[in-house]
Amino acid sequence: MMITRTKIKDVLKGELINQSVNIKGWVRTFRNNSFIAMNDGSCINNIQAVVNYEHTNPEILKRITPGACLSVTGKLIASQGKGQSVEIVVEQIEIYGDAESDVTKPNSYPLQPKAHSLEYLREIAHLRFRTNTFGAVFRVRHTLAYAIHKFFNDKGFVYLHTPIITSSDAEGAGEMFRVTTLDMKNVPLTDSGDIDFKQDFFGKSTNLTVSGQLEGELGAMAFSDIYTFGPTFRAENSNTARHLAEFWMIEPEMAFYDLNDNMALAEQMLKYVINYALEHNRADIEFLSQRLLDEEKQKPQNERSELSLIEKLDFCLKNDFARITYTEAIEILRESNHNKKKKFQYLIEGWGSDLQSEHERYLVEKHFKKPVILTNYPKDIKSFYMRMNDDGKTVAAMDILFPGIGEIIGGSQREERLEKLESRMKEMHIPIEEMSWYLDTRRFGTCPHAGFGLGFERLVLFVTGMTNIRDVIAFPRTPNNCEF
RNA sequence: UCCUUCUUAGCUCAGCUGGUUAGAGCACAUGACUGUUAAUCAUGGGGUCCCUGGUUCGAGCCCAGGAGAGGGAGCCA
Numbered sequence: 001m002m003i004t005r006t007k008i009k010d011v012l013k014g015e016l017i018n019q020s021v022n023i024k025g026w027v028r029t030f031r032n033n034s035f036i037a038m039n040d041g042s043c044i045n046n047i048q049a050v051v052n053y054e055h056t057n058p059e060i061l062k063r064i065t066p067g068a069c070l071s072v073t074g075k076l077i078a079s080q081g082k083g084q085s086v087e088i089v090v091e092q093i094e095i096y097g098d099a100e101s102d103v104t105k106p107n108s109y110p111l112q113p114k115a116h117s118l119e120y121l122r123e124i125a126h127l128r129f130r131t132n133t134f135g136a137v138f139r140v141r142h143t144l145a146y147a148i149h150k151f152f153n154d155k156g157f158v159y160l161h162t163p164i165i166t167s168s169d170a171e172g173a174g175e176m177f178r179v180t181t182l183d184m185k186n187v188p189l190t191d192s193g194d195i196d197f198k199q200d201f202f203g204k205s206t207n208l209t210v211s212g213q214l215e216g217e218l219g220a221m222a223f224s225d226i227y228t229f230g231p232t233f234r235a236e237n238s239n240t241a242r243h244l245a246e247f248w249m250i251e252p253e254m255a256f257y258d259l260n261d262n263m264a265l266a267e268q269m270l271k272y273v274i275n276y277a278l279e280h281n282r283a284d285i286e287f288l289s290q291r292l293l294d295e296e297k298q299k300p301q302n303e304r305s306e307l308s309l310i311e312k313l314d315f316c317l318k319n320d321f322a323r324i325t326y327t328e329a330i331e332i333l334r335e336s337n338h339n340k341k342k343k344f345q346y347l348i349e350g351w352g353s354d355l356q357s358e359h360e361r362y363l364v365e366k367h368f369k370k371p372v373i374l375t376n377y378p379k380d381i382k383s384f385y386m387r388m389n390d391d392g393k394t395v396a397a398m399d400i401l402f403p404g405i406g407e408i409i410g411g412s413q414r415e416e417r418l419e420k421l422e423s424r425m426k427e428m429h430i431p432i433e434e435m436s437w438y439l440d441t442r443r444f445g446t447c448p449h450a451g452f453g454l455g456f457e458r459l460v461l462f463v464t465g466m467t468n469i470r471d472v473i474a475f476p477r478t479p480n481n482c483e484f
Numbered sequence: 485u486c487c488u489u490c491u492u493a494g495c496u497c498a499g500c501u502g503g504u505u506a507g508a509g510c511a512c513a514u515g516a517c518u519g520u521u522a523a524u525c526a527u528g529g530g531g532u533c534c535c536u537g538g539u540u541c542g543a544g545c546c547c548a549g550g551a552g553a554g555g556g557a558g559c560c561a
Contacts, residue, residue: 102512110495112495115496238560406560
Protein backbone atom coordinates (compact mmCIF):
# COMPACT_ATOMS: atom_id res chain seq x y z
CA MET A 1 0.00 0.00 0.00
CA MET A 2 1.26 3.45 -0.87
CA ILE A 3 1.79 5.68 2.12
CA THR A 4 1.30 9.38 1.58
CA ARG A 5 4.31 11.56 2.07
CA THR A 6 4.79 13.43 5.34
CA LYS A 7 6.98 16.51 5.62
CA ILE A 8 10.05 16.03 7.77
CA LYS A 9 9.00 18.86 10.07
CA ASP A 10 5.86 16.90 10.93
CA VAL A 11 7.58 13.53 11.19
CA LEU A 12 10.02 15.01 13.73
CA LYS A 13 7.12 15.91 16.01
CA GLY A 14 7.07 12.21 16.84
CA GLU A 15 3.30 11.84 16.81
CA LEU A 16 3.52 9.13 14.14
CA ILE A 17 5.76 6.93 16.24
CA ASN A 18 5.55 3.19 15.50
CA GLN A 19 3.73 3.92 12.27
CA SER A 20 4.98 3.57 8.71
CA VAL A 21 5.85 6.90 7.14
CA ASN A 22 7.10 8.10 3.79
CA ILE A 23 9.43 11.06 3.47
CA LYS A 24 10.96 12.65 0.42
CA GLY A 25 13.96 14.93 0.44
CA TRP A 26 17.63 15.46 -0.23
CA VAL A 27 20.55 13.69 1.40
CA ARG A 28 22.75 15.90 3.57
CA THR A 29 25.17 13.25 4.82
CA PHE A 30 25.41 9.47 4.77
CA ARG A 31 27.35 8.13 7.75
CA ASN A 32 28.66 4.73 8.54
CA ASN A 33 26.96 3.21 5.50
CA SER A 34 23.84 3.26 7.68
CA PHE A 35 22.62 6.70 8.69
CA ILE A 36 21.11 9.01 6.11
CA ALA A 37 20.54 12.59 7.24
CA MET A 38 17.71 13.90 5.07
CA ASN A 39 16.23 17.36 4.69
CA ASP A 40 13.24 18.57 2.70
CA GLY A 41 13.44 22.24 3.60
CA SER A 42 10.41 22.16 5.85
CA CYS A 43 12.61 22.93 8.85
CA ILE A 44 16.26 23.33 9.83
CA ASN A 45 16.49 19.80 11.26
CA ASN A 46 17.26 16.64 9.34
CA ILE A 47 15.62 13.31 9.90
CA GLN A 48 17.79 10.25 10.33
CA ALA A 49 16.88 7.26 8.18
CA VAL A 50 18.66 4.05 9.15
CA VAL A 51 19.55 1.56 6.42
CA ASN A 52 20.42 -2.04 7.12
CA TYR A 53 23.50 -2.12 4.89
CA GLU A 54 23.84 -5.90 5.07
CA HIS A 55 20.46 -6.37 3.44
CA THR A 56 20.67 -3.51 0.97
CA ASN A 57 22.02 -3.69 -2.55
CA PRO A 58 25.53 -2.11 -2.48
CA GLU A 59 24.73 -0.43 -5.80
CA ILE A 60 21.92 1.44 -4.06
CA LEU A 61 24.12 2.34 -1.07
CA LYS A 62 26.71 3.85 -3.40
CA ARG A 63 24.11 6.17 -4.86
CA ILE A 64 23.15 7.63 -1.48
CA THR A 65 25.39 10.68 -1.68
CA PRO A 66 25.08 14.28 -0.50
CA GLY A 67 22.57 16.06 -2.73
CA ALA A 68 20.78 12.97 -4.02
CA CYS A 69 16.99 13.02 -3.84
CA LEU A 70 15.29 10.06 -2.18
CA SER A 71 11.92 8.76 -1.21
CA VAL A 72 12.21 6.70 1.95
CA THR A 73 9.54 4.54 3.51
CA GLY A 74 9.79 2.82 6.87
CA LYS A 75 8.70 2.66 10.45
CA LEU A 76 9.20 5.68 12.70
CA ILE A 77 10.80 4.56 15.96
CA ALA A 78 12.39 6.10 19.03
CA SER A 79 16.05 6.57 18.19
CA GLN A 80 18.73 4.51 19.89
CA GLY A 81 21.25 7.25 19.20
CA LYS A 82 21.69 10.50 21.06
CA GLY A 83 21.33 13.22 18.43
CA GLN A 84 17.62 12.82 17.72
CA SER A 85 14.49 11.54 19.39
CA VAL A 86 13.01 9.66 16.44
CA GLU A 87 14.36 7.99 13.33
CA ILE A 88 13.10 5.93 10.42
CA VAL A 89 13.98 2.26 9.94
CA VAL A 90 14.27 2.10 6.18
CA GLU A 91 12.18 -0.54 4.46
CA GLN A 92 12.13 0.92 0.99
CA ILE A 93 14.29 3.45 -0.85
CA GLU A 94 13.53 5.02 -4.18
CA ILE A 95 16.18 7.21 -5.72
CA TYR A 96 14.59 10.07 -7.62
CA GLY A 97 17.81 11.78 -8.58
CA ASP A 98 21.50 10.99 -8.16
CA ALA A 99 24.14 13.56 -7.31
CA GLU A 100 27.70 12.84 -8.40
CA SER A 101 29.90 13.02 -5.31
CA ASP A 102 33.29 12.37 -6.92
CA VAL A 103 34.84 15.85 -7.06
CA THR A 104 37.35 14.69 -9.68
CA LYS A 105 34.53 14.20 -12.18
CA PRO A 106 32.85 17.03 -14.07
CA ASN A 107 29.42 18.09 -12.82
CA SER A 108 29.95 16.78 -9.33
CA TYR A 109 27.73 18.14 -6.56
CA PRO A 110 29.43 21.30 -5.29
CA LEU A 111 28.12 21.16 -1.71
CA GLN A 112 30.42 18.97 0.33
CA PRO A 113 29.65 17.77 3.85
CA LYS A 114 31.80 20.55 5.31
CA ALA A 115 31.67 24.28 5.95
CA HIS A 116 31.74 26.52 2.89
CA SER A 117 32.39 30.24 2.76
CA LEU A 118 29.45 32.54 2.09
CA GLU A 119 31.35 33.93 -0.90
CA TYR A 120 31.65 30.48 -2.45
CA LEU A 121 27.98 29.74 -1.83
CA ARG A 122 27.08 33.05 -3.46
CA GLU A 123 28.66 31.74 -6.66
CA ILE A 124 26.35 28.72 -6.51
CA ALA A 125 23.29 30.67 -5.38
CA HIS A 126 21.05 28.23 -7.23
CA LEU A 127 22.07 25.46 -4.81
CA ARG A 128 22.72 27.37 -1.60
CA PHE A 129 19.14 26.97 -0.39
CA ARG A 130 20.18 23.41 0.41
CA THR A 131 22.54 24.52 3.16
CA ASN A 132 21.54 24.98 6.80
CA THR A 133 22.39 28.68 6.81
CA PHE A 134 20.53 29.66 3.65
CA GLY A 135 17.65 27.34 4.44
CA ALA A 136 17.23 29.22 7.72
CA VAL A 137 17.69 32.65 6.10
CA PHE A 138 15.06 32.09 3.44
CA ARG A 139 12.53 30.54 5.78
CA VAL A 140 12.93 33.60 8.02
CA ARG A 141 12.61 35.85 4.97
CA HIS A 142 9.35 34.17 4.08
CA THR A 143 8.00 34.52 7.61
CA LEU A 144 8.90 38.21 7.73
CA ALA A 145 7.11 38.82 4.43
CA TYR A 146 4.03 37.01 5.71
CA ALA A 147 4.14 38.88 9.03
CA ILE A 148 4.25 42.21 7.24
CA HIS A 149 1.13 41.38 5.24
CA LYS A 150 -0.57 40.10 8.38
CA PHE A 151 0.35 43.20 10.38
CA PHE A 152 -1.12 45.59 7.84
CA ASN A 153 -4.09 43.40 7.02
CA ASP A 154 -5.03 43.15 10.69
CA LYS A 155 -4.93 46.93 10.89
CA GLY A 156 -7.25 47.31 7.90
CA PHE A 157 -4.66 48.51 5.42
CA VAL A 158 -5.29 47.89 1.71
CA TYR A 159 -2.44 46.21 -0.18
CA LEU A 160 -1.99 48.43 -3.23
CA HIS A 161 -0.01 47.18 -6.24
CA THR A 162 1.79 50.21 -7.56
CA PRO A 163 3.24 50.00 -11.08
CA ILE A 164 6.67 48.53 -11.80
CA ILE A 165 7.04 50.38 -15.09
CA THR A 166 6.71 54.13 -14.62
CA SER A 167 6.97 57.22 -16.76
CA SER A 168 7.66 59.54 -13.89
CA ASP A 169 11.28 60.50 -13.40
CA ALA A 170 10.60 63.23 -10.89
CA GLU A 171 10.92 61.08 -7.81
CA GLY A 172 14.63 61.66 -7.56
CA ALA A 173 15.12 58.58 -5.40
CA GLY A 174 17.96 57.36 -7.54
CA GLU A 175 19.25 56.46 -10.99
CA MET A 176 16.69 54.52 -13.03
CA PHE A 177 16.75 51.53 -15.35
CA ARG A 178 15.30 52.38 -18.74
CA VAL A 179 12.51 50.22 -20.15
CA THR A 180 12.38 50.24 -23.93
CA THR A 181 11.58 48.14 -26.97
CA LEU A 182 13.46 50.43 -29.34
CA ASP A 183 16.07 48.76 -31.56
CA MET A 184 19.31 49.62 -29.79
CA LYS A 185 21.23 49.28 -33.05
CA ASN A 186 18.97 51.73 -34.82
CA VAL A 187 17.52 54.21 -32.37
CA PRO A 188 14.98 56.60 -33.96
CA LEU A 189 15.84 60.26 -33.58
CA THR A 190 13.74 63.43 -33.66
CA ASP A 191 14.57 66.35 -35.95
CA SER A 192 16.54 67.92 -33.12
CA GLY A 193 18.63 64.77 -32.72
CA ASP A 194 17.14 63.49 -29.46
CA ILE A 195 15.88 59.95 -29.05
CA ASP A 196 12.32 59.80 -30.35
CA PHE A 197 10.48 58.10 -27.51
CA LYS A 198 7.18 58.66 -29.34
CA GLN A 199 8.15 55.54 -31.28
CA ASP A 200 8.86 53.56 -28.12
CA PHE A 201 6.40 50.99 -26.73
CA PHE A 202 4.54 53.40 -24.44
CA GLY A 203 5.00 56.41 -26.68
CA LYS A 204 7.15 58.03 -24.03
CA SER A 205 10.28 57.41 -22.00
CA THR A 206 9.74 54.77 -19.32
CA ASN A 207 11.72 53.29 -16.43
CA LEU A 208 11.53 50.70 -13.69
CA THR A 209 10.11 52.10 -10.48
CA VAL A 210 12.39 53.49 -7.78
CA SER A 211 9.51 53.91 -5.32
CA GLY A 212 5.78 53.39 -5.19
CA GLN A 213 5.27 56.21 -2.73
CA LEU A 214 3.68 58.82 -4.97
CA GLU A 215 1.12 56.31 -6.27
CA GLY A 216 0.73 55.11 -2.69
CA GLU A 217 -0.32 58.59 -1.61
CA LEU A 218 -3.09 58.47 -4.22
CA GLY A 219 -4.39 55.29 -2.58
CA ALA A 220 -4.21 56.74 0.92
CA MET A 221 -6.40 59.63 -0.25
CA ALA A 222 -9.19 57.10 -0.81
CA PHE A 223 -8.62 54.09 1.46
CA SER A 224 -7.07 56.04 4.36
CA ASP A 225 -4.43 53.35 4.90
CA ILE A 226 -2.57 51.47 2.22
CA TYR A 227 0.74 49.70 1.86
CA THR A 228 2.80 48.47 -1.05
CA PHE A 229 5.19 45.52 -0.98
CA GLY A 230 7.01 45.00 -4.23
CA PRO A 231 10.25 45.07 -6.15
CA THR A 232 12.13 48.32 -6.55
CA PHE A 233 15.00 49.12 -8.88
CA ARG A 234 17.90 51.50 -8.53
CA ALA A 235 20.60 51.79 -11.17
CA GLU A 236 23.08 53.33 -8.75
CA ASN A 237 26.62 52.09 -9.14
CA SER A 238 26.84 51.30 -5.47
CA ASN A 239 28.92 48.36 -4.36
CA THR A 240 28.24 47.82 -0.70
CA ALA A 241 26.96 45.09 1.60
CA ARG A 242 23.73 47.10 2.06
CA HIS A 243 22.65 47.93 -1.52
CA LEU A 244 21.04 46.02 -4.35
CA ALA A 245 19.98 47.09 -7.84
CA GLU A 246 16.76 45.08 -7.35
CA PHE A 247 15.28 44.94 -3.88
CA TRP A 248 11.93 44.69 -2.17
CA MET A 249 10.37 47.61 -0.39
CA ILE A 250 7.36 48.05 1.86
CA GLU A 251 5.77 51.49 1.66
CA PRO A 252 2.76 52.23 3.87
CA GLU A 253 0.95 55.52 3.41
CA MET A 254 -1.62 56.75 5.92
CA ALA A 255 -4.11 59.59 5.77
CA PHE A 256 -4.60 61.58 8.99
CA TYR A 257 -1.20 60.52 10.38
CA ASP A 258 1.33 63.07 11.53
CA LEU A 259 5.03 62.42 12.06
CA ASN A 260 4.50 61.01 15.57
CA ASP A 261 1.80 58.61 14.37
CA ASN A 262 4.14 57.61 11.56
CA MET A 263 7.00 56.83 13.94
CA ALA A 264 4.71 54.92 16.27
CA LEU A 265 3.41 52.76 13.43
CA ALA A 266 6.90 52.06 12.11
CA GLU A 267 8.18 51.03 15.53
CA GLN A 268 5.14 48.90 16.20
CA MET A 269 5.46 47.18 12.83
CA LEU A 270 9.16 46.39 13.24
CA LYS A 271 8.58 44.93 16.69
CA TYR A 272 5.58 42.94 15.48
CA VAL A 273 7.39 41.27 12.59
CA ILE A 274 10.58 40.60 14.58
CA ASN A 275 8.51 39.02 17.33
CA TYR A 276 6.54 37.02 14.75
CA ALA A 277 9.74 35.61 13.30
CA LEU A 278 11.07 34.73 16.77
CA GLU A 279 7.85 32.89 17.55
CA HIS A 280 7.45 31.07 14.25
CA ASN A 281 11.06 30.47 13.20
CA ARG A 282 12.69 30.00 16.57
CA ALA A 283 14.81 27.01 15.50
CA ASP A 284 16.07 28.82 12.41
CA ILE A 285 17.00 31.97 14.33
CA GLU A 286 18.64 29.92 17.07
CA PHE A 287 20.72 28.20 14.41
CA LEU A 288 21.71 31.55 12.91
CA SER A 289 22.49 32.91 16.37
CA GLN A 290 24.75 29.94 17.13
CA ARG A 291 26.37 30.31 13.73
CA LEU A 292 27.36 33.88 14.58
CA LEU A 293 28.71 32.84 17.97
CA ASP A 294 30.86 30.17 16.33
CA GLU A 295 32.08 32.66 13.77
CA GLU A 296 32.98 35.20 16.43
CA LYS A 297 35.00 32.68 18.42
CA GLN A 298 37.73 33.26 15.84
CA LYS A 299 37.79 36.98 16.53
CA PRO A 300 39.66 38.73 19.36
CA GLN A 301 37.58 39.44 22.46
CA ASN A 302 37.17 43.18 21.83
CA GLU A 303 35.71 42.65 18.36
CA ARG A 304 33.00 40.27 19.49
CA SER A 305 29.41 41.43 19.86
CA GLU A 306 28.10 42.16 23.32
CA LEU A 307 24.82 40.43 22.56
CA SER A 308 24.00 37.27 20.64
CA LEU A 309 21.55 37.53 17.75
CA ILE A 310 18.64 36.29 19.87
CA GLU A 311 19.54 38.68 22.69
CA LYS A 312 19.84 41.54 20.21
CA LEU A 313 16.37 40.83 18.81
CA ASP A 314 14.87 40.49 22.29
CA PHE A 315 16.53 43.73 23.34
CA CYS A 316 15.05 45.47 20.33
CA LEU A 317 11.57 44.23 21.27
CA LYS A 318 11.75 45.21 24.92
CA ASN A 319 13.11 48.74 24.57
CA ASP A 320 11.59 51.87 23.13
CA PHE A 321 13.48 53.24 20.16
CA ALA A 322 15.33 56.45 20.99
CA ARG A 323 13.74 59.49 19.35
CA ILE A 324 15.82 62.58 18.74
CA THR A 325 15.79 65.44 16.30
CA TYR A 326 18.52 66.01 13.78
CA THR A 327 19.52 69.12 15.72
CA GLU A 328 19.86 67.16 18.97
CA ALA A 329 21.86 64.48 17.13
CA ILE A 330 24.32 67.07 15.85
CA GLU A 331 24.68 68.37 19.42
CA ILE A 332 25.31 64.89 20.85
CA LEU A 333 27.88 64.18 18.15
CA ARG A 334 29.60 67.54 18.58
CA GLU A 335 29.88 67.07 22.35
CA SER A 336 31.02 63.44 22.11
CA ASN A 337 34.52 62.52 23.21
CA HIS A 338 34.79 60.73 19.92
CA ASN A 339 34.46 64.04 18.09
CA LYS A 340 36.65 65.97 20.53
CA LYS A 341 39.41 63.41 20.14
CA LYS A 342 38.98 63.82 16.38
CA LYS A 343 38.21 60.15 15.91
CA PHE A 344 35.57 60.75 13.24
CA GLN A 345 36.92 60.71 9.74
CA TYR A 346 34.43 63.46 8.97
CA LEU A 347 34.32 65.91 11.85
CA ILE A 348 30.98 67.45 12.74
CA GLU A 349 31.02 70.70 10.82
CA GLY A 350 27.79 72.15 12.05
CA TRP A 351 24.10 72.28 11.41
CA GLY A 352 22.92 71.53 7.89
CA SER A 353 25.10 68.80 6.49
CA ASP A 354 24.00 65.19 6.24
CA LEU A 355 25.21 62.66 8.78
CA GLN A 356 27.86 60.21 7.61
CA SER A 357 27.56 56.47 8.21
CA GLU A 358 30.12 56.68 11.00
CA HIS A 359 27.99 59.29 12.79
CA GLU A 360 24.84 57.20 12.51
CA ARG A 361 26.74 54.18 13.74
CA TYR A 362 28.11 56.14 16.71
CA LEU A 363 24.62 57.25 17.74
CA VAL A 364 23.10 53.77 17.46
CA GLU A 365 25.94 51.53 18.57
CA LYS A 366 27.87 53.68 21.06
CA HIS A 367 25.64 56.41 22.42
CA PHE A 368 22.11 54.96 22.62
CA LYS A 369 22.94 51.29 22.05
CA LYS A 370 19.49 50.69 20.56
CA PRO A 371 17.48 51.64 17.47
CA VAL A 372 17.26 55.40 16.97
CA ILE A 373 14.63 57.46 15.15
CA LEU A 374 16.08 60.70 13.82
CA THR A 375 13.57 63.40 12.96
CA ASN A 376 13.24 66.90 11.53
CA TYR A 377 16.13 67.05 9.12
CA PRO A 378 17.25 70.24 7.32
CA LYS A 379 15.02 70.67 4.27
CA ASP A 380 17.96 70.95 1.90
CA ILE A 381 19.06 67.36 2.37
CA LYS A 382 15.60 65.83 1.99
CA SER A 383 12.97 65.29 -0.72
CA PHE A 384 10.47 67.81 -2.09
CA TYR A 385 7.35 66.05 -0.75
CA MET A 386 8.32 66.22 2.93
CA ARG A 387 6.27 68.59 5.06
CA MET A 388 7.89 71.91 5.93
CA ASN A 389 8.05 72.58 9.66
CA ASP A 390 7.07 75.92 11.15
CA ASP A 391 10.71 76.92 11.56
CA GLY A 392 11.02 77.07 7.76
CA LYS A 393 14.36 75.26 8.03
CA THR A 394 13.48 71.66 8.73
CA VAL A 395 11.06 69.09 7.35
CA ALA A 396 8.98 66.45 9.15
CA ALA A 397 11.21 63.56 8.10
CA MET A 398 12.21 60.50 10.07
CA ASP A 399 14.90 57.88 9.56
CA ILE A 400 15.06 54.75 11.68
CA LEU A 401 18.62 53.59 12.25
CA PHE A 402 19.39 50.02 13.30
CA PRO A 403 22.63 48.67 14.72
CA GLY A 404 24.80 47.08 12.04
CA ILE A 405 22.40 48.08 9.25
CA GLY A 406 22.14 51.85 9.36
CA GLU A 407 19.02 53.29 7.79
CA ILE A 408 16.31 50.64 7.67
CA ILE A 409 13.35 53.00 7.30
CA GLY A 410 13.05 56.44 5.75
CA GLY A 411 9.78 58.31 5.97
CA SER A 412 8.04 61.61 6.53
CA GLN A 413 4.85 63.48 7.00
CA ARG A 414 3.97 64.64 3.50
CA GLU A 415 3.46 68.26 2.47
CA GLU A 416 -0.32 68.44 2.06
CA ARG A 417 -0.52 72.22 1.39
CA LEU A 418 -0.65 72.79 -2.35
CA GLU A 419 1.10 76.17 -2.47
CA LYS A 420 3.93 75.09 -0.21
CA LEU A 421 4.39 71.88 -2.19
CA GLU A 422 4.44 73.72 -5.51
CA SER A 423 6.93 76.29 -4.35
CA ARG A 424 9.15 73.52 -2.99
CA MET A 425 8.95 71.71 -6.34
CA LYS A 426 9.93 74.87 -8.17
CA GLU A 427 12.90 75.38 -5.87
CA MET A 428 14.07 71.82 -6.54
CA HIS A 429 13.37 71.94 -10.29
CA ILE A 430 10.73 69.21 -10.24
CA PRO A 431 8.60 69.41 -13.44
CA ILE A 432 5.23 70.42 -12.03
CA GLU A 433 3.30 69.84 -15.27
CA GLU A 434 4.25 66.15 -15.41
CA MET A 435 3.26 65.74 -11.77
CA SER A 436 -0.22 67.12 -12.18
CA TRP A 437 -1.78 63.76 -11.24
CA TYR A 438 0.14 63.80 -7.97
CA LEU A 439 -0.81 67.39 -7.18
CA ASP A 440 -4.48 66.48 -7.68
CA THR A 441 -4.34 64.84 -4.24
CA ARG A 442 -3.66 68.31 -2.84
CA ARG A 443 -6.23 69.99 -5.06
CA PHE A 444 -9.12 67.68 -4.23
CA GLY A 445 -9.68 67.05 -0.56
CA THR A 446 -6.12 67.17 0.68
CA CYS A 447 -5.39 66.07 4.23
CA PRO A 448 -2.45 65.57 6.58
CA HIS A 449 -0.80 62.23 5.80
CA ALA A 450 2.42 60.39 6.28
CA GLY A 451 4.25 57.25 5.25
CA PHE A 452 7.56 55.48 5.13
CA GLY A 453 9.66 53.04 3.15
CA LEU A 454 11.14 49.90 4.68
CA GLY A 455 13.94 48.11 2.86
CA PHE A 456 12.86 44.50 3.17
CA GLU A 457 16.31 42.98 2.70
CA ARG A 458 17.72 45.25 5.41
CA LEU A 459 15.08 43.93 7.78
CA VAL A 460 16.01 40.36 6.83
CA LEU A 461 19.67 41.23 7.43
CA PHE A 462 18.87 42.40 10.93
CA VAL A 463 16.72 39.43 11.91
CA THR A 464 19.03 36.77 10.46
CA GLY A 465 22.27 38.41 11.60
CA MET A 466 23.70 38.11 8.11
CA THR A 467 26.07 40.91 7.15
CA ASN A 468 25.90 41.02 3.36
CA ILE A 469 22.61 41.92 1.68
CA ARG A 470 23.47 39.56 -1.19
CA ASP A 471 22.98 36.68 1.23
CA VAL A 472 19.37 37.49 2.12
CA ILE A 473 17.90 37.74 -1.40
CA ALA A 474 17.71 34.62 -3.54
CA PHE A 475 19.40 35.96 -6.66
CA PRO A 476 21.09 39.29 -5.97
CA ARG A 477 21.36 41.89 -8.70
CA THR A 478 24.29 44.24 -8.25
CA PRO A 479 26.49 46.21 -10.67
CA ASN A 480 28.14 43.74 -13.03
CA ASN A 481 26.27 40.79 -11.63
CA CYS A 482 22.99 39.33 -12.92
CA GLU A 483 23.56 35.57 -12.66
CA PHE A 484 20.77 33.00 -12.66
C1' U B 485 32.72 55.66 -8.68
C1' C B 486 36.85 56.22 -4.87
C1' C B 487 40.16 53.92 -1.02
C1' U B 488 41.99 49.23 0.62
C1' U B 489 42.97 43.90 0.97
C1' C B 490 42.88 39.40 -1.44
C1' U B 491 43.10 35.57 -5.76
C1' U B 492 47.85 28.83 -4.70
C1' A B 493 44.33 21.32 -5.18
C1' G B 494 37.03 20.31 -5.50
C1' C B 495 36.62 23.66 -0.65
C1' U B 496 39.31 26.47 3.40
C1' C B 497 44.10 28.08 3.71
C1' A B 498 50.02 27.78 4.71
C1' G B 499 54.14 28.83 1.51
C1' C B 500 60.32 32.43 5.05
C1' U B 501 64.82 37.26 2.15
C1' G B 502 63.29 35.45 -5.24
C1' G B 503 66.49 29.42 -5.22
C1' U B 504 65.84 21.75 -5.91
C1' U B 505 60.34 17.87 -7.07
C1' A B 506 54.62 23.69 -4.24
C1' G B 507 52.29 21.77 1.34
C1' A B 508 48.21 20.92 5.24
C1' G B 509 43.14 20.06 6.80
C1' C B 510 38.64 18.81 4.83
C1' A B 511 36.44 16.67 0.42
C1' C B 512 36.98 12.60 -3.16
C1' A B 513 38.50 7.19 -4.54
C1' U B 514 39.80 2.28 -2.61
C1' G B 515 39.94 -0.92 1.65
C1' A B 516 38.79 -1.89 6.86
C1' C B 517 35.20 -1.08 10.67
C1' U B 518 29.83 -0.91 11.65
C1' G B 519 24.62 2.88 16.38
C1' U B 520 26.90 7.02 13.57
C1' U B 521 25.89 12.63 14.64
C1' A B 522 30.11 17.12 9.19
C1' A B 523 31.68 8.84 12.08
C1' U B 524 36.63 6.68 12.63
C1' C B 525 41.32 4.31 10.79
C1' A B 526 44.71 3.13 6.59
C1' U B 527 46.22 3.94 1.59
C1' G B 528 45.89 6.77 -2.84
C1' G B 529 44.92 10.24 -6.85
C1' G B 530 44.62 15.32 -7.49
C1' G B 531 48.02 22.05 -9.26
C1' U B 532 47.51 26.73 -16.16
C1' C B 533 50.08 29.21 -8.17
C1' C B 534 43.59 34.37 -11.67
C1' C B 535 45.16 36.38 -16.86
C1' U B 536 48.74 39.19 -20.05
C1' G B 537 53.36 41.28 -20.35
C1' G B 538 58.06 42.67 -17.95
C1' U B 539 62.65 42.43 -14.55
C1' U B 540 66.06 38.31 -13.30
C1' C B 541 70.81 33.06 -14.27
C1' G B 542 66.15 31.79 -11.74
C1' A B 543 59.30 34.34 -10.23
C1' G B 544 53.81 31.36 -6.44
C1' C B 545 56.90 35.57 -4.30
C1' C B 546 59.33 41.69 -7.50
C1' C B 547 57.13 45.49 -11.37
C1' A B 548 53.10 47.15 -14.96
C1' G B 549 48.30 46.43 -17.02
C1' G B 550 43.72 43.65 -16.84
C1' A B 551 39.80 40.47 -14.57
C1' G B 552 37.19 38.67 -10.29
C1' A B 553 36.09 38.75 -5.00
C1' G B 554 36.05 40.79 0.18
C1' G B 555 36.06 45.15 3.51
C1' G B 556 35.35 50.53 3.93
C1' A B 557 33.28 55.29 1.75
C1' G B 558 29.64 57.94 -1.22
C1' C B 559 24.31 57.38 -2.80
C1' C B 560 20.21 55.28 -0.26
C1' A B 561 16.10 51.37 1.52
